[in-house]
Amino acid sequence: MHFEWTATYGHILLTGLLTTIELLLFSGFFGFLLALLVGFGRLSKQPLIAWLSLSFTNLIRGTPLLVQIYVLYYGVGSLFVGFPAVRDSFLWPYLREGFWYVVVALTLSVGGYVGEVIKGGLRGVPKGELEAARALGMSRFLMIRRIWLPRAIQILLPSLAGESVGLLKSTALASTVAVMDVLGAANLVRAQTFRTYEPLLLIAVTYLVLALLIEHVFRRLELRIPVRGAL
Amino acid sequence: MTPGPDSARRTGRTNKQKGNSVPLHQPDVASDPGPIIDVVDLHKQFGQQTVLDGVSFSAHVGDVISLIGASGSGKSTLLRCLNMLEVPNRGSVRISGEEIALKTNHKGVSVPADARQVDRIRTRLGMVFQNFNLWPHMTVLENLIEVPVRVLRQSRAEAIEHAEALLEKVGLANKHHCYPSFLSGGQQQRVAIARALATRPSVMLFDEPTSALDPELVGEVLKVIRDLAQDGCTMVLVTHEMAFARDVSSQVMFLHKGRIEEAGSPEQIFVSPNSERCRQFVNAQHSRS
Ligand SMILES: Nc1ncnc2c1ncn2[C@@H]1O[C@H](COP(=O)(O)OP(=O)(O)OP(=O)(O)O)[C@@H](O)[C@H]1O
């Protein structure tokens, strides 16, 4: 095993790490917001909203994430090239980059998977707690914001930790559309140094550390509200 | 059988306030003491099933009205119609003279005409449930100040001060930073009562507050309710605790198949009811306990 190449390529790997973390945070944040819409949409009494949410979930969960990324990057992305208005706009530098296509694809993916998780969590909150909120004078919106959603998230924290680690691992697909994330950087190192195992070993450890970090953060969140019977 | 405004107001109720202590509940002192609750000809159906079939009654300041009756007779439904947790198909509910506006929506279902009005009136009706329904992600204190701060826009300091006083009164001052799951059922229900009192409601509504409790915990909750009654708090209480109902009520209403079969003083209902059904029910309850 030789690691002397890290001196030369260290900054590329660090930039890759930063990119991976950005992918994770952006798609985690926007994906969670989308998942809230999908989760409430699935429980909506309006047939159209319920149907739309279910169709979206089925579409996202029924197709491979890699295919979704390709469709967005090669399909939608190449459509943009045909529009001079888009090409001349200030957004173009971003639209050329694979990064934002991956963020969008991951956001949709989180929306679909976590949306379903959120739906389950919302259902799992005892109805009486919501009824008490309404009975004491809370508006429906306040009840959702102060009771229903926080309770659902409290119930779901262990699942959300798992979904977040899953998202972390999904970010590795970004390298397939030339994004220099951790894996992209490792691939570059491999190509230029002809070293196969060391870069891969290094990034495997990197992902592992990130995953443990995510688990730790969620564990801390869980412990903020003590529950009898839990350790 | 609609009890008139002055019928069966209990005269002998002891208003002994315990020396130096502040009352749990400050009774409303209105210049014109009209009824706080005035219900006229309430009807409620669930699908084909008629659950309330023309109920009328009123409650005045200081009244303690117990609702008794067999399972399925509509006691909970009646109580829940008072704060529109169930919306009656027909009839009217007035709280402190203000009628809750209802309308028929496009599906032909009766719904509140103004959600804001209902929310506002609900803060004047403190409700206590069989299953406590505390919010487990908040501490006891947070449960108590939530509605005063978020809905009534009281300052946090003011809400906390009132909440601490209420916890003191229900004997749980030392539990303010506990989460509900660490409390016994009796303690949780006492917190729930304090939470309902935190908005300074004009009426307290209790739906079988002790039915979910282990027998040894019933007493501590009944004691809090009794203290409230002695402080002059107006309340409507659905209960299977006949001895307690007889003891604290100014009036008892016996519900049967969605109607008030008989209403009157506790003595009348428990000793010499006019209705044969009421007599049978009371006797059966008596021999059970
Ligand atoms: N949301 C609902 N949907 C359909 N039916 C209902 C609903 N709520 C109550 N009912 C029915 O209405 C009837 C009266 O119910 P209610 O809860 O008012 O009775 P109760 O007198 O409180 O009985 P208990 O002593 O068992 O609590 C019952 O037959 C019940 O099944």
Ligand SMILES: [Mg+2]
């Ligand atoms: Mg009931």
